[in-house]
Amino acid sequence: MSIEAIAAIQSAGKVFYVTAGAEAESLIRDLNPRSESLMPFYGERKARKTTYNEMVEHVLASVYAGVNTCVALYGHPGVFAYPAHEAIRKARLKGFKAVMQPGISALDCLFADLGIDPGISGCQSYEATDFLINKRMTDPSSHLVLWQIGVLGDTRHMAGKHDLRAFPQLLERLGTLYPAAHKITVYEAGMRINERARTLHTRLSALLPGDVTPASTLHIPPLKPLAAEESLEQRYRFSTGQGIVHK
Numbered sequence: 001m002s003i004e005a006i007a008a009i010q011s012a013g014k015v016f017y018v019t020a021g022a023e024a025e026s027l028i029r030d031l032n033p034r035s036e037s038l039m040p041f042y043g044e045r046k047a048r049k050t051t052y053n054e055m056v057e058h059v060l061a062s063v064y065a066g067v068n069t070c071v072a073l074y075g076h077p078g079v080f081a082y083p084a085h086e087a088i089r090k091a092r093l094k095g096f097k098a099v100m101q102p103g104i105s106a107l108d109c110l111f112a113d114l115g116i117d118p119g120i121s122g123c124q125s126y127e128a129t130d131f132l133i134n135k136r137m138t139d140p141s142s143h144l145v146l147w148q149i150g151v152l153g154d155t156r157h158m159a160g161k162h163d164l165r166a167f168p169q170l171l172e173r174l175g176t177l178y179p180a181a182h183k184i185t186v187y188e189a190g191m192r193i194n195e196r197a198r199t200l201h202t203r204l205s206a207l208l209p210g211d212v213t214p215a216s217t218l219h220i221p222p223l224k225p226l227a228a229e230e231s232l233e234q235r236y237r238f239s240t241g242q243g244i245v246h247k
């Protein structure tokens with residue numbers, strides 16, 4: 001958490017939270033005892049969208065009652081986190097001041113743990129179901145990150161494994177972009193203090209639904225570097241006196 005995020009939690013009249021583990025939960029409760037978990041809104045096989053809308057209304061009831069309200073969500077509260085954006089949107093619509101403090105997303109952890117600099121080769125990131133059903137355009141010469149691969153095509157909340165019957169379709173789509181032997185990583189950042197990341201390094205053709213959990217993010221490295229267009233590169237060097245292409 002940033003210093004601003006810690007200060008926001010400490011100074012709030014009420015804190016609502018969704019954490020990814022007991023340590024984070026007790027940290028928030030230590031920072032502010034006026035804290036309440038939003039986890040009870042989840043239900044087995046309950047549509048996540050329903051849960052999220054209930055969370056939003058619950059949080060906003062506190063805001064509308066005039067309480068200085070803070071919502072703490074695991075990772076970055078604005079990354080794959082509909083309730084945060086929706087609560088802010090609705091609060092502002094009614095004239096309340098609402099701000100978002102950034103956090104450390106799973107993607108930030110992935111860059112650190114897998115030693116990837118998105119400034120080299122670029123990095124595309126999609127929600128896995130969205131990537132599949134909307135046939136997102138990708139550039140195989142950049143990194144590809146697929147979020148929520150462990151809940152692919154399943155809009156419900158489940159405590160255990162999800163229905164991953166769409167998994168073969170995702171593999172088929174990826175198979176049109178990468179060779180079967182392309183190396184990929186199923187990544188899970190550590191969620192407790194000093195816990196190491198869980199990484200499964202495998203080949204695209206060997207990836208199985210049983211390899212992923214709802215906390216998994218898939219990383220696919222670049223296939224091949226792009227050849228920089230010489231004329232543009234030279235023009236850029238000419239106009240600025242410096243180069244931009246890593247070779």
Ligand SMILES: C[S@@+](CC[C@H](N)C(=O)[O-])C[C@H]1O[C@@H](n2cnc3c(N)ncnc32)[C@H](O)[C@@H]1O
Nearest residue numbers: 075076079080105106147148188189214216217
């Ligand atoms: C609803 S999104 C929440 C993301 C979160 N707000 C963030 O900033 O990381 C859940 C997805 O985030 C990713 N995720 C969550 N926890 C993770 C972890 N420990 N390691 C890797 N990816 C994780 C997975 O793709 C998972 O399906």
